[in-house]
Amino acid sequence: MDIKYKLAEAMKACMRTTSVENITVKQIVETAGCSRQSFYRNFIDKYDLVNWYFDRLLEQSFKEMGKGETIREGLIKKFQYIKQEKLFFSAGFKGDNQNNLKEHDFIMIYEFYCAIIREKTGTPPDTKTRKLLEMYCWSSIYMTVQWLMKGMKEPEEALADLMIDAMPPKLHELFKEIHIL
Structure with a gap:
């Protein structure tokens, strides 16, 4: 190993x-x-280890989404990984220290969306789209953490649908145009 x-x-x-x-x-x-x-x-510290492991768990779902899977399918996979690794994520998402998992998750998701927009449109997202992405990514993380900490009562598919329904209309439209929604 x-x-x-x-x-x-x-x-x-x-x-x-x-x-x-x-x-x-x-x-x-x-x-x-x-x-x-x-x-x-x-690793730099224990939080770097937590973040590295988090990356490994989510890398595949993002890779699949970039290869033609939809955001919904990628979110469902992400929530399935989180459910499988409940102990790890519960402990990791509790911390608000420097280099914490919530901030790391934000950076990873935000950069993924920016990269896929750039790849599919040929240009980086404009300022307004980046701001909408920031708000959307932070709210997605908040909802994911709430779902996890409150016992994951909703099925992964239902949470993915809620996150898509909560997407700002401009992002929803853009993601439909680039065929990831």
Whole structure:
């Protein structure tokens, strides 16, 4: 197993009994059975590890969406990943420290949407579209965190539909034009 995944598994094991804020690098490396040097060769801090693992979990859903899947299908996959990794995401989304998962999720989603708009239209999104994307991405993260923390009562498909319904009309129109909605 790759050392990064070994450290991620150790982090998840630590999360079962300790909040992310209280987990130490020492705990992670002891659980993983590796050295602090191995940890710091791969990650800046524990939040960097959390963000890296989050990226791996969501990379595939974004790749698929970029290959022709719709936003709805990509969102459903994202929510399925979150459900499978409930412990990890519950702990990760609780923190508001520097380098936290909510901010990282925002950057990842926002950059994904900007890249797909640029790829499909040949130009980067204009200022108004970028501002609408910012608001939409932050509200999507808020709703995802609420869904997770309140026990994931709605099915993934229903949450995806709600997020699409909440999309600003200008984004909805643009995403339809570029065939991702």
